[in-house]
Amino acid sequence: MTPAPLTFPEVDLRVIAPALALTVTGLVLMLADLLPPRHRKDHLGLLGLAGVVVALLLSLTMWGTDVQGFRSMVALDGYALFFNLVIGYATGLVLLSSLDYVGRQGAESGEFYVLVLFAAVGMVLMAQATDLIIVFLGLEIMSISLYVLAGFFRTRLESGEAAMKYFLLGAFASGFLLYGIALIFGVTGSTNLARVGAAVAGGAAGDPMLLIGLGLLLVGFGFKISSVPFHMWASDVYQGAPTAVTALIATGSKAAAFAALGRVLLEAVRVADLDWTGLLWVLSVLSMTLGNVVALAQQNLKRMLAYSSIAHGGYVLVGLVAGGPLGNASVLFYLLAYSFTTAGAFGALVLLERSGREAVELGDLGGLAARHPLLALALSILLLSLIGIPPTAGFVGKLYLFGSAVQAGHIWLAVIGVLNSAIAAYYYLRLIVFMYMREAADGPPTVAVPSVAGSLALVVSVWGVVQLGVLPAPLLSLAQAAVSPLLR
16 A cells, blocks of 8 residues: 655745844855955944844734744744844844944954844744744754853953853753753643643643643743842853843843743643742742842942843743733833843943943943033933833833732732832932042043944934833733733
């Protein structure tokens, strides 16, 4: 008897169109890097930026799409498209800030822009993943690119130290995540989130191996979002990595990790009779409190923003604890606001130098307002947004997050969040005091190069922060529309 011919399902590449656009652009950059000019690579950064814009336009034109592909392992829905916007904006701002920065630091190389794009590919895949295998695949594509980028300044000891710490601890976290996926597969017989959710609803939630698997999964995600107690890598990596790379780690990678974590919780865990909100409640409080308290003592601005990032991860966890349409939509809105704000803050640091080195110490900001008033004003607006002062995006984002927690009955969590925001105001306002009311001992910092690209990135960041603060309703509505199908 003749065996039936093998058949393969039709592969619809439109499902991964944004990721495909970034991948093709990265490959084109690798080829273009072989062509002259050999010493200036700004054109590669501009080409990479064009690829990011194409991916953003594809995401916008596909808005309202809700399809799955590759055996239901990847989804192109409102949730993924919203995170594509967050990741695209973060990547674009990082590329803009890097155009002059990389060459100025003596590390001009086309590989930098290629790695940034491939990191963005991994981030997009994590946001679209409806299967734990794709989550892991996207995580590794993103992580390997970021490990190399963290050590891109090969002649600097602190950059090599940052890359080594990030790689070793990240490898351990990936091992925990992969082992958790294996245990979940052993209990439910699938790595597809919808099938895992069906198995959990059917009684698999009582299996202790599933609980262990979910716990290991949370360890892996906790590392990527730098939540306490998985945060120890953040301060050293943020300080040692190139400032533009630090911006990408703080924004795009954090957004991608929250995207994957949120989809896992909504599609696979929400139906289980498990008190996972209690665990996230504890992680949120620990992250907010430790991040803000330790940030008070920091004199290095990149380390301060690292602990600030830990605290902001705790704020985002408030929305996951609250759940529901408002809580989950607030997570999406806050991550967009945080990406604009943090990318802008690091973009301001990219522009500053003192005596041929990066001006990243607190004392380096003394006299900045007198020497560069517009830059000081832009940085002040971004810092006020990180505090949560109206009418900035940070204020509206925290209002939505804490409001959703109150509506869900987590009043004490909201109170702790507000108190932590008050603590954070001290170290953010201290930077503004130094810019406007202090003088540096050896003169004010200087803007290293009149960078059109860096200035444009800063202008876009400030515009996003103000726009989302003054007119937040349309973006919140889009965020609610994006999460509502996952809550059915």
